Every structure is written in structure tokens, then in C-alpha cells.
Amino acid sequence: MDEVGESRAALLRSGSGAADEVFTTILTRSPISRIDIARRTGLSQAAVTKAVTPLVAAGIVSEHAGPPRQKRPLGRPANPVALVADALVVLGIKVNVDEVIAVATDLQTQVLHSARVRLTEHDPATVIEAIVSLSAQLKDLLGEAAGRIAGVGVSVSGDVDGASGMVRESAIMSWAGLDLRAELTRRLGAPVVVENDVRALAISEHWFGVGLGTRSFAIVTIGLGIGSGLHVNGEVVEGTFGVAGELGHLPLASPDAICACGRRGCVEAVAGTPAIVARVSAAHGRAVTIEEAVRLAHEGDEAAADAFGEAASLIGTAIASLVNLLGPELVIIGGEAVRNFDLFDSTLRAAFADHAFGAASRCRILVRPHSFEDWARGAAATVVRSLLLPQADPVSEPS
Template sequence: MRDFARIPVSSPASVAVFRRILTHGPVGRVDIARTTGLSQAAVTKAVTPLIAAGFVVEAEQPRPEAGVGRPINPLAVSRDRAFIAGVKVTAERSYAVLTNLGADPIVHVEVANASSDLADVLTAVERLIQQLRAHSPGGRLDGIGVAVSGDVDRTTGTVRDSPLLGWRNVQLKERIEALTSTPVTVENDVRALTVTEILFGAGRDATSLAVVTIGAGIGCGLFLNGRIVQGTHGVSGEIGHLPLASEALVCSCGRRGCVETVASTQAIVDRVRSVSGRADLTIDDVFALAHDGDKAAVEAFAAAGSTIGAALAALVNLVGPELVIIAGEGVTEYDLYADRLRSTFGEHAFGAAIDCEIVLTAHTFHDWARGAAACVIEEMAAGSL
């Protein structure tokens, strides 16, 4: 068995201390004590084994901390103490990124899948991992994160249902661990992206947030009461499948009237193709048509914006996040439906819910892969991997 990096966090206090250093470092002990509610003695007790094991380092140059009369050495994660692979699987291609313990991307790679069949995807993932090992010091990988769309049980690493991939009850963690001899974490892709925002992005200081992704599907990751919402049955935040569209429209999940039947990129393309009679149109063509004022394209994006705005209002009315991050590859053309989205949200948001902050952040598929790596880092930081 290979020697994998394991962070010495053995108590809730040590987990809280390491997580604060991971997300906000370099950071002083007084700040850690204040934000975690621990005494400075408890912080020192937690930090000592982390420094001894090489996962935390003291900055070489001391700096004064507010309210303290003597200089302190801020604490930071030793970023090159571990290396992690993150993989994002789509039906056509698989994307991977090598990161360090701070989730800094080191190298990106991608390959085409021969098909979305499990055997072909596993072949693609194995190739990606081999390429990442070639870029990691000594070929070291301390964990592999894999992000896929659909209903994923992170505890067992099982993809219970992925309509976009055509998978049901696939024990993906077990299969990839057998191929790579490396610990694997499998997570729903939207929840993986949410983990990135919580640990390293716009949600680092939020007490609650939602990450809504727009692209081939419409997804939502929820962070409430200090935890990612997994859902008792592995399903949560599926606003793409709220029944807010016409029942005449059939979704890829087999149900009718889902948000995705109007607001996914494929739905928008299909609508413009149908109206224009041009079956060869791509999403880039539709973007260009909309910017040029083509009526069918403009109306398709307006309908998408209205439907997403209604879904966001339902989400915010129900769970009340302080922040909604709109993300994904589909937001690069956000301006095409932003006005309709915000106006519909405003019409349906109840009371003070209208004050929920909505921010935009574009993501590439490699950012989704980084989210998978962040899930591994999250488990390492919690002492569960």
C-alpha cells in the first residue's frame, strides 16, 4: 500500500484550526482563536502536531497582529505537502487537474471519451491520471476526486443515476481505486463546485450560500448551517428539475416541465433550431444570433432567464441563503438573459429575500475538475481521508 499524506486532525478543535488555516492562511493564532471560539492554548495544542507533520508552516517574516503588542508568525498550509488529482467527467470528454494541498492548479489535461459507456470513461480517466502523475513530484498522488452529474452517494462513491451519462448504480469509487491504487472521492459535480467556493472562493466567509450552475444542466449546491446539503437520499438542490415549464416539454430525466427543458444550453439550441428550421445550429451560433437581435434566439434566452429567475426565487424563499453564486460554462453569455432573470427573481422573491446577493462567476470544465480535487482536500482536512 502506498504512503498517502494524512493530516493529523484527531478532534473537532484540530479540524476547525486546520480548516481556518487552509481557507484563510496565512493567519495568526489570535485570529484562529477568535473565529473558532477556542482558547489560544487549544489553538497551540492543535497546531503543534500539524507543524511537526509538515502540513502547517510558520511564515518566515513575522508581522504584527491587530490588537497585539508583539509580532506573531502567521500560519499557512504547506501547499506542496500533498498532491491531488481532480477529474470532471462529461459524456464527450473528461477533464483533469493536478493541484497541491491549497487547490492551486498545477497542470490541466483532457481527453475525449470514446463514448459515455462506463468502460470507455474508465479508460479515459486512467489515461488522465497517468498524465497527471507524470507532472507530480515522484509521481505522487494522495487522492483522486471525481465529479459527475446526477445523483451521487459520496459516502459509498456510487453514481446512482446520471441521465446525462446514462449511468445507474455505478460503483465508481471502487472501480477507479482498483485502476489507480489511490483513494478516490466521488461527488456530484455541482456540490464539488460548491466545495471550491466554500473553501477557496467567494463563499469563504458566508454562513449560507447556493451555487447555481447553468450549462448542459441546471444544478444547485447548497451550503447551510455550516454543511453542504447532501440530501437523505443523495439528492438536494435539483432546481433544474423543478416543474416550472410547460408539461409539453420532456426533460432528459424523463419527466415533463423541468426547468432544464427551457433553460439548459441544449434546450435553448433546440428551441432556436425548431423556430428557424436550421438543424445545424450550435450553441455558439445561437449566442451570435442573439447578440445580433435574432427574434427566435432573443426569445429563447428570455424564456430561459424567466424560468431560472423563478427557480432562484423559489430557492431563496425556501432556504434563505445570504449569497447565490451563478456559475458554470453557460454564464459566459449571462448578459443575454440577466435582465429577465433578475426581473423574474424580483417578482417572486418574498419580502427581504429580494436582498439576497447574486454574483456571477464563469467556470471552465477544468474548474469543475478542481472542485473534485477540493472535495478530496475537504476530506483530508476533516481527517476522514
Template structure:
């Protein structure tokens, strides 16, 4: 993380208390103490820096701390406009940016096309996008200090480095430093799927689940994991790479250098190429491939069935290893349209391969726009408030 952001100096207890109010508030100190195991005095001490800095406020007393006695409790609530955040999703041909409040609610959005993917050019376009978003409202300029960037591929969040992004053609790009220099903001970078996972954990379908998985279907096949309330990155930052579980034997070859990866079977480009080859139609768009399958073309359907089987096996492997309470499946619109074609095969392979109670895991289909992916980047930026 790089930049000039006036971070709060917090303790683990303060982070716990603030996160609970942020994601589940309004909530009283008594209830926070009950849920977290902290003492009431510890909760009061933990909340004080956030109250003093204007991030939290107390509502008027609305409940009593005990049946028939005790003082009325004053719930704590977030002041969402105390600070604003920018999140940007970087694709190979577009920048999608949002301004959010503390609850990661999008307040303004903007798109900026990319004509090339060289890092210097992307950063220049990023700076222009950020300037435009900040100029939307004078309050954003005064109270926005943090920028979150979501990038596909192998991202070193702590080092601010994009180690490998196949769709951008990047290797070892110090994106956080470059973006901080260009924008003057504190910059946090994260893998795009993990960013979306943070948003789901705090503000979406993951709220209330201590363990869940987010699977994304589209250009790539990604997976974010939350275990015991923590997003899992692994020692090298690549935990959850479900797209590179080998389920296809020795074929086909994958861009990662491996063979038989889920992404090489169910990712948009290989899926479309396989439909074109199987039907003899040559190069197709994803929309044309989906249309062929919907029209009953047996060869096209077979390709989609294979993709669904591969994804179902990978999801079952993940469920067997992690044991999530739920799996949220999302992606871009064409990707999810394809998913609906092979959903039956996904469910069949998952049920056959999931072990024991892992087969009871709920699978939720949730479309997400690119603005919501950018919101995920903003959610990661919001975490910069808690750096101990």
C-alpha cells in the same frame, strides 16, 4: 471513499483549525481562538498533528497578542506543497484533469477525449490520464495519494456510487471502487456542481460567506448550496437540484421523468431545440441559436426570454427557502453566453418572486473553465485529510 490514503486522524476542533488556516491563513492562534470560540490551549492541541505531519508551519512572530503587552504571535500557515491532489471533471466526451497543491492551485492539467461512455472504458482512460499527470513531476508521485472525481447527476459520495448521470447514461456505477482499483489512489466522488461549490467556499467567491448558492448554466442547470458554512447534500444527496424545480406547468417533458423543469426549458439542448423549432431553422448549434437572438430574431428572443424567466423563478424559490448572502452564477462558455441573453429576464423574474429581503441577495456572474471544475474535484479530495 476508497483507496490507500494516509489520512490524518483528526478531531472536529482540528478540522476547524486546519480549515481556517487553509482558507484564511496566515492566521495566529489567538485570532483562530477569537473566531472559533476555542480556547488557546485547544487551538494549540488541534494544530499540533498538522504541524508534526508537515501540513502547517509557524511563521516568525509578526504581531503581539495584546495591546502593549504579551508575547508576539506566530501565525500558522499552510505548507501547500506538503501534498498534491488530482481532480478530474468527467463529461460525456472528455476528461479534464488537474494536479493541485493543498490550496487547490492548479499546477498541471491535461485533457483526454472519450470515444464512448461505458464505465469500464472511462475508467481505463481515467487511469491513463492520472498516470500522465503524476509523471509530470516526481514530487507528484511521492506526495499525491488522493483523487477527486466530479460527475454530473445523482452521486452518492459516501457510497462511492454514481446513481444516475443522464449525460453519461450511467445508473448505479460504483465509480469510486473502480477508479481506486485502476489508479491505486484514494478516490472521492461528488456531483460536479457540489465539487465546484466546495472550491468556491474555500478558495473562491464564497470565502467569508456563511451561506451562498452556486448556480450553473449550461448542458444542465445545477445548484450547490452552502448553509451555515456547510455544503448541503440532503439525506439523499440531491439537495440543490434547482434544475428540476417545475416552473413551466405541464410542458415541456424533462429527461428526469418530470414536466416543466427549469432544465427542460433553459438547459442547452432544449433551449437550442426550441430556438430551431421557433425559427423554422431546424437543428442548430448553441452558437447559432445565440447568433439568431443577437441578430434580433423575435422568435429566438422569445425562447431565451422564457428560459430567463424560468431560471429567475427557480433562483427566487431557492433564495426564499435558503436565504443566501450571494448567488454565484457560472457555467461553460456557451452556457454563459446564453445566460447573458436572458439575464434581464432572470433579474426581472427573481425580483418579482423573491420575498422581502431575499431580493437583496447579490448575484455574481463568474465564468469558470472546465479546469476549474476539475479543481473543484481536487478540493473535495483535499477534504479527505480531515476524516474524523
């Protein structure tokens, strides 16, 4: 990072609680007046000005002149301040079993450049090499702006400890006990954040998506696995041990169903794409793809319809359990399977209605397709968050 980038990142990391609150408000609601910042944060206007002044001096926030004096309303002018979104740049990388997707974004995770590479193997060494290569590509594309890279965020499915950057277990990747952050920090020479992929997506939706302005919401993703990210009372839930919201591993299915994690009865063991494909393949006595399973279900094939129906019922029941426990106002359903959500929709919602307790049934269920670039933006959002909340999500500095 160049000298300007270093000073800007250091300023954000050194902020007090009030300063972080002010900057987060500007980050998510720019442009906004100091008066409105004070109203939203509960801080005095003097405290807001104290927090904004060094941000303006550092070039992270700009001051916008209001309308011409003769057109201004009477009283103190409410000139807005605005984020200089490209004051710092972050890289976000989403790791999939067959592909790695990388984006360079500004502070609001708007994509500046993107790159991706297919994987023929997904062992740690191969994936790390792909991440290093993609990071170098993005730096070349950024040119001079590469000197303002504040960090690299990497998101991976599974049991990921965001505090340490350790991938404790990822069944999809067949990884266990991988200190991914330490290795990437050494190879990239930049601060690195490693986070669970759905939790990273929840951070992104909280600040820059449909979760903005809600007190509590959850993301449920349907695809190879069944994931969940939780946002409760203004904070993304990480769990004391780095595990929270593992909806796919609630033991709601038959004990006969064996999950990729090695346990029995997990929702994912019946509702994940591999489980649906396996069930339809067994019924037809040959291997089918997920695309063929979808086609068969649409054509009224009984085995395919039953497979999707049971998956939808289990997911709806699991969502009801989550809503009964946490009481979010919104559940966002995403993941690669939502392109075929018509096969889940009515059964999922009926199961949710059957099991949601009392007023919990008023929780909205919103379907929101996410591209893999959106997932990579979620990884980028973890870096922005780590600049403001180092205690919750510390960034590893290169040695």
C-alpha cells in the same frame, strides 16, 4: 503514497473536531496567527497550540518568525502559522459528456499540472479508462511529488451519492447505478471520492472562492443542464439520500416539456442548452448550433430571443424559490452559458425580483465564469474535505 504522505494524510484523518476546525482555518486563511485562529474558532489559545503542534511536526504547517525583536509590538508576539500547501497533493477530475479534464493540485487546490482528453464515446468503460490514463499522466508530471497523492476526486453531473461513490443517475452521461468509486479505487490503487459536479464546485467556492466568509450561499450553473450547489450555515448540503439543490428539476415549466431525466415540466427541459437549441431549430426548420442560436438572438431573431427569454424567466423564478426556502446571502451563477449571460441577465433578475419574498430579494446575484479546470479543482477540493470530514464524505481505501 510514500511513508511521509501516508503519515500526513493519517494525521489529518485522525483529527478531532477542534483539530479539524483549526486546520480548516489555516487551510483557508493562511498565514494566520494563533490568536486570530482562536478568535475565529472560539477555542482557547492552548487548544489552538495543541492542534497546531503536530501539524508543524508533520510538515503540514510551518511557523513563521515574526519581525525582528526590536520591531515587535509590546506584549506576546503573534507569529503566524502557514499551510505548507504542497505537503500533500490531490488529483481532481471533471467528467463531461465529450471530455475529461484532470488537474493535480496542492491542498489549496492551486493547479500544479493539468491534462485533458476528448471523448468520442461516454460509456462507463471508456470514461474509466480515460480517468486512469489521465491519472497516470499527472503522476508522471508530478515526479517525486506523486508519492504524496492523498486521493483522487471525480465529479460527475447527476444524482451522485458522495457517501458511497455511486452514480445513481446521470442523464447527460446516460449512466445509472454505476459504482464508480469501487471501480476507480481498484484501478487507481488510491483513495477515491466521487461527487456531484456542482456540489464539488460549491465545496471549492466555500473554502477557496467567493463563498469564503459567507454563512450561506448557492451556486446555480447554466449549460447543458441547470445545476445547483447549496452551502447553508457553514456546511455544503448533501441531502440524506445524496440529492439536494436539484434546481433544474423543479417542475416549474409546462408539462409539455420533457426533460432528459424522463420527467415532465423540469426547468432544465426549457432552460438547458439542448432545449434552447431544439426550440430555435424547430422555429427555423433546420438544425442550429448553440453558437448560431446566440448569434440569432443578438441579431433580434424572434424565436431565438423568445427561447432565451423563457429560459431566463424560468431560471430566475427557480432561484427565487431557492432563496425563499433557504435564505442565502449570495447566489453565484456559473456554467458554460454565462459567457452569453447578457441574453439571460435582465429577464432572469426581473423574474427573481417578482418572486423573491420580502427581504429575500436582498440576496446578491453574482455572475462568475468557471473554466472546466475550475470544475476539476472542485473535484480536488472534495478530497481535501474528505481528509477532514470522513463521516460526511468517506474516502474509499484501496484493497
